[in-house]
Amino acid sequence: MSTIQRSDVPHEVVDPAFAETPKIANTPASRFTSAAANYIDERTSISAVVKEFGRKIFPDHWSFMLGEVALYSFIVILLTGTFLTFFFQASMAEVTYDGTYLPLKGIDMSAAMNSTLHISFDIRGGLLMRQVHHWAALLFVASIGLHMLRIFFTGAFRKPRELNWVIGFVLFILAMAEGFTGYSLPDDLLSGNGLRIIDGLVKGLPVIGTWTSYLLFGGEFPGTEIVGRLYTLHILLLPAILVAALGVHLLLLVINKHTQFAGPGKTNDNVVGVPIMPVFAAKAGGFFFIVFGVIVLMASFFTINPIWEYGPYDPSPISAGTQPDWYIGFADGALRLVPSNWGFMIGPWTFSLNIVAPVVVLGLFIVVVLIYPFVEGWVTGDKREHHIADRPRNAPTRTAIGAAGVTFYAVLWAAASSDLIATHFGLSIEGVIRSLQILLIVGPIIAYQAAKRVSLALQKKDREIALHGYESGRIVRLPGGEYIEVHEQLSDYERWRLLSFEDYKPLMLRPDAKGRISAGQRTRALLSNWFFEDRIAPVSATELEQSHGDHGAVEAGEGHAVESGH
Amino acid sequence: MAHDASSGKDTAATSSGLDVGSVGTAIEPSTVGHAEADGGLAVITTDTFTNPGLPPTRMRATDLDPKKARNAQRAVYTLFYLSIAGSIFALAAYMAFPISDDLNSIRLNTVFLGLGITLALMGIGLGAVHWAKTLMSDEEGEDIRHPVRSNDATRTAAVQIFDEANKESGFGRRTLIRNSLIGALVAFPLPAVILFRGLAPEYNNPAALLETTMWKTGTRLTLDPSGLPVKASDVTIGSAFHIIPEGLNDVPDRLEQKAKAAVLLMRVNVADLTISPGRETWNYDGIVAYSKICTHVGCPVALFEQQTHHLLCPCHQSTFDVNNECAVIFGPAKRPLPQLPITVDGEGYLIAQSDFTQPVGPSFWERS
Ligand code: HEM
Ligand code: FES
Numbered sequence: 001m002s003t004i005q006r007s008d009v010p011h012e013v014v015d016p017a018f019a020e021t022p023k024i025a026n027t028p029a030s031r032f033t034s035a036a037a038n039y040i041d042e043r044t045s046i047s048a049v050v051k052e053f054g055r056k057i058f059p060d061h062w063s064f065m066l067g068e069v070a071l072y073s074f075i076v077i078l079l080t081g082t083f084l085t086f087f088f089q090a091s092m093a094e095v096t097y098d099g100t101y102l103p104l105k106g107i108d109m110s111a112a113m114n115s116t117l118h119i120s121f122d123i124r125g126g127l128l129m130r131q132v133h134h135w136a137a138l139l140f141v142a143s144i145g146l147h148m149l150r151i152f153f154t155g156a157f158r159k160p161r162e163l164n165w166v167i168g169f170v171l172f173i174l175a176m177a178e179g180f181t182g183y184s185l186p187d188d189l190l191s192g193n194g195l196r197i198i199d200g201l202v203k204g205l206p207v208i209g210t211w212t213s214y215l216l217f218g219g220e221f222p223g224t225e226i227v228g229r230l231y232t233l234h235i236l237l238l239p240a241i242l243v244a245a246l247g248v249h250l251l252l253l254v255i256n257k258h259t260q261f262a263g264p265g266k267t268n269d270n271v272v273g274v275p276i277m278p279v280f281a282a283k284a285g286g287f288f289f290i291v292f293g294v295i296v297l298m299a300s301f302f303t304i305n306p307i308w309e310y311g312p313y314d315p316s317p318i319s320a321g322t323q324p325d326w327y328i329g330f331a332d333g334a335l336r337l338v339p340s341n342w343g344f345m346i347g348p349w350t351f352s353l354n355i356v357a358p359v360v361v362l363g364l365f366i367v368v369v370l371i372y373p374f375v376e377g378w379v380t381g382d383k384r385e386h387h388i389a390d391r392p393r394n395a396p397t398r399t400a401i402g403a404a405g406v407t408f409y410a411v412l413w414a415a416a417s418s419d420l421i422a423t424h425f426g427l428s429i430e431g432v433i434r435s436l437q438i439l440l441i442v443g444p445i446i447a448y449q450a451a452k453r454v455s456l457a458l459q460k461k462d463r464e465i466a467l468h469g470y471e472s473g474r475i476v477r478l479p480g481g482e483y484i485e486v487h488e489q490l491s492d493y494e495r496w497r498l499l500s501f502e503d504y505k506p507l508m509l510r511p512d513a514k515g516r517i518s519a520g521q522r523t524r525a526l527l528s529n530w531f532f533e534d535r536i537a538p539v540s541a542t543e544l545e546q547s548h549g550d551h552g553a554v555e556a557g558e559g560h561a562v563e564s565g566h
Numbered sequence: 567m568a569h570d571a572s573s574g575k576d577t578a579a580t581s582s583g584l585d586v587g588s589v590g591t592a593i594e595p596s597t598v599g600h601a602e603a604d605g606g607l608a609v610i611t612t613d614t615f616t617n618p619g620l621p622p623t624r625m626r627a628t629d630l631d632p633k634k635a636r637n638a639q640r641a642v643y644t645l646f647y648l649s650i651a652g653s654i655f656a657l658a659a660y661m662a663f664p665i666s667d668d669l670n671s672i673r674l675n676t677v678f679l680g681l682g683i684t685l686a687l688m689g690i691g692l693g694a695v696h697w698a699k700t701l702m703s704d705e706e707g708e709d710i711r712h713p714v715r716s717n718d719a720t721r722t723a724a725v726q727i728f729d730e731a732n733k734e735s736g737f738g739r740r741t742l743i744r745n746s747l748i749g750a751l752v753a754f755p756l757p758a759v760i761l762f763r764g765l766a767p768e769y770n771n772p773a774a775l776l777e778t779t780m781w782k783t784g785t786r787l788t789l790d791p792s793g794l795p796v797k798a799s800d801v802t803i804g805s806a807f808h809i810i811p812e813g814l815n816d817v818p819d820r821l822e823q824k825a826k827a828a829v830l831l832m833r834v835n836v837a838d839l840t841i842s843p844g845r846e847t848w849n850y851d852g853i854v855a856y857s858k859i860c861t862h863v864g865c866p867v868a869l870f871e872q873q874t875h876h877l878l879c880p881c882h883q884s885t886f887d888v889n890n891e892c893a894v895i896f897g898p899a900k901r902p903l904p905q906l907p908i909t910v911d912g913e914g915y916l917i918a919q920s921d922f923t924q925p926v927g928p929s930f931w932e933r934s
Contacts, residue, residue, distance in 0.1 A: 124664065385603070
């Protein structure tokens with residue numbers, strides 16, 4: 001160990017490599033680690049980052065893992081997708097298949113299809129990687145969807161997280177776009193038919209349709225360009241946008257910190273949970289490997305997208321009962337549910353209402369989902385930050401709206417399998433479609449009512465339990481001879497979990513300074529009435545005291561603080 | 567990043583080992599954007615409970631019993647060793663299961679390689695999670711939130727910077743410069759838009775391309791995909807054939823042409839056909855030819871139901887009635903399938919009388 005004296009260094013330094021290193025075990029390994037850490041810190045001030053984030057707290061709840069699953073499956077997609085790019089040829093040049101898979105030998109197909117077959121049948125592990133990529137894609141979209149539902153039903157989109165809701169939703173759309181472009185790449189019969197549907201859909205758009213399709217396909221359908229173009233989108237443009245949006249999404253997560261559910265010790269001003277280092281890192285890192293492992297396991301045993309069974313794309317053949325990937329189902333279902341003969345002429349032009357109607361309906365659905373946080377924020381007029389996630393029952397109208405939306409989506413999705421439903425259950429296809437058409441309108445209404453009622457009932461039950469305890473199952477015989485069931489009181493911890501939630505009431509219309517009531521205020525009053533007319537107020541401290549006062553009797557009273565609009 | 571430097575408090579310094587007692591304060595108006603912000607329609611009440619604070623940390627079996635802790639440790643490193651075994655297994659499987667033209671070899675390669683990799687991944691994953699759950703401290707920590715909004719001083723400073731920049735540049739004052747710049751910025755992407763015209767060949771009108779197909783007067787109807795011509799006498803009542811125009815297999819744009827020219831040929835009882843004026847000669851003795859491209863969004867209408875004489879599109883179940891000039895009887899399609907006028911040539915082969923008399927396939931704006 002040499003001692004170097006340097007005048008410009010304010011403190012004594014023995015060996016630069018060991019400066020500022022706390023003395024821990026002096027094994028070669030730890031000496032190496034601390035030297036490396038020192039080396040990096042002197043060039044990056046990484047210690048500041050570690051100090052800032054190393055013990056950052058993450059709350060724990062199973063539903064918080066849905067976003068993680070999405071993130072991890074995306075990483076799996078990136079890894080396997082990159083592997084596939086080394087072999088895949090995004091060209092529609094016609095070649096004659098001469099690979100290992102005998103049934104297709106001698107058949108003309110595009111280079112894209114040929115190379116996908118090559119990946120599947122000539123490269124060891126190639127099929128596995130293709131299947132990992134595809135299964136990960138399915139899981140990716142599914143987990144984003146569920147993650148979104150978690151955010152919605154717990155109100156985690158409220159201030160200050162409205163913008164992150166929008167970004168998250170954009171990620172969902174991008175994921176579907178990635179899925180569709182990827183699905184189209186192998187240029188097999190199924191994906192070609194999917195593209196044919198897109199072509200027809202685009203052509204049906206008023207004014208711009210014909211030209212858009214012409215430019216998209218580089219001439220007449222199918223042309224020789226589309227796979228190459230989709231490839232650029234699939235591996236360059238969309239992933240770049242996705243990664244950027246994902247970065248902002250996570251950055252905002254860090255800035256806003258995670259929401260947490262109400263619970264003892266948890267307030268709107270804190271986050272309670274485990275620190276990143278070491279527990280969260282270990283759990284989350286481990287969870288990544290588990291998600292990865294499960295995807296590989298599925299890919300090892302379950303074939304997905306066996307393009308060799310479909311054959312190359314040809315505009316003429318098709319097989320009945322074929323299905324798009326699940327996340328495209330809702331759009332396909334929307335196309336199916338249009339009644340016959342929708343469309344008319346405007347002068348010399350054809351207006352394809354059978355195309356425009358589903359496009360507009362889906363567009364509206366997307367817009368409503370996108371702006372929902374702003375609508376709810378406007379109705380409540382609540383400008384405070386919210387970091388405690390709602391239990392769905394404590395926001396009955398929101399929960400009901402969500403249930404209606406999910407039902408709407410589910411009916412569209414089921415419609416994409418109308419033919420399978422019909423053949424499987426021996427029904428007529430007309431009957432199935434008619435029922436789904438009705439269900440598309442009636443279903444969300446029923447779901448709305450049901451979810452709202454269930455939410456209110458659960459709230460009442462919580463109230464009951466908080467005020468009068470729960471039935472312990474213990475039967476006691478009173479001196480008078482009668483039997484009663486002993487009610488057990490909640491602990492403070494449990495009660496807090498049940499009772500700490502936000503309560504809102506409808507807007508009372510008041511004229512402004514000029515004695516007028518604006519149309520905006522009127523709308524807001526109407527909406528707020530719709531949102532909050534049925535409300536069950538949280539138990540107050542006084543109420544609880546009173547109920548404890550008369551608690552000699554074990555009677556359960558009706559929820560007397562229930563206000564109802566009906 | 568998460569908290570502005572000037573907010574005064576330093577979250578990172580918040581310890582993770584939370585002092586349980588300190589949280590048990592009554593719910594006071596939250597400081598995080600609650601104190602100053604408007605709660606709107608929220609019912610603000612003071613008649614609430616006291617937050618009981620964090621419950622005491624429960625001891626786990628591994629905290630209390632050193633033997634259990636040792637077992638947990640053994641489980642964790644065993645899982646990590648299993649992972650190594652999995653990786654080695656995968657390497658071995660790669661070599662032990664090469665693929666040949668036997669389809670089974672591909673299955674074995676996929677399964678064993680996949681199992682090895684799964685084990686390698688799951689070993690790490692389960693090991694790490696088990697380690698975290700049993701052996702790492704499970705004490706909960708607390709971070710304090712700060713309003714996301716920057717504090718007033720920072721905001722004023724930011725506004726000042728913009729003000730100064732505005733003053734120094736004269737951006738707000740020199741409106742001519744500003745407006746012309748905005749104009750230039752709006753205009754400069756336009757060339758980029760026009761460049762995309764090059765996505766498809768020039769000097770073509772897509773609507774015109776969609777009006778015509780390969781069928782011409784005298785083109786023979788041939789079988790898809792073999793290209794063999796069909797004699798009228800081969801078409802028995804109740805039968806259906808997938809048809810392409812003669813020579814389609816030899817044109818360079820085979821798929822584009824096929825996507826418009828594919829036809830379904832069926833023979834039904836002439837008496838069953840409802841024929842509109844002008845189409846009387848379009849069938850040949852009950853043999854009718856209709857475009858196979860669905861008028862909905864273009865899937866091949868591939869299913870012919872012999873009993874009902876219905877054509878069914880498998881994509882969205884549009885159903886067309888062959889007896890009634892392929893009118894839509896169900897499903898989202900709007901227009902009937904266009905009919906190809908046919909007859910026979912001197913040798914008895916079926917031929918087209920002309921091209922279709924209207925565009926085939928999905929409807930588009932310019933089609934009349
Ligand atoms: C969220 C992102 C992505 C999704 C949802 C997705 C989805 C898909 C799907 C469903 C396929 C069809 C696979 C098949 O069954 O044949 C596919 C193919 C493909 N993907 Fe992706 N992908 C994504 C990102 C990427 C990225 C980032 C890359 C490259 C870096 C990539 C490279 C490829 C390649 C080369 C193919 C064609 C090979 C084949 O079909 O086997 N993908 N993708
Ligand atoms: S394409 Fe035929 S019904 Fe939609």
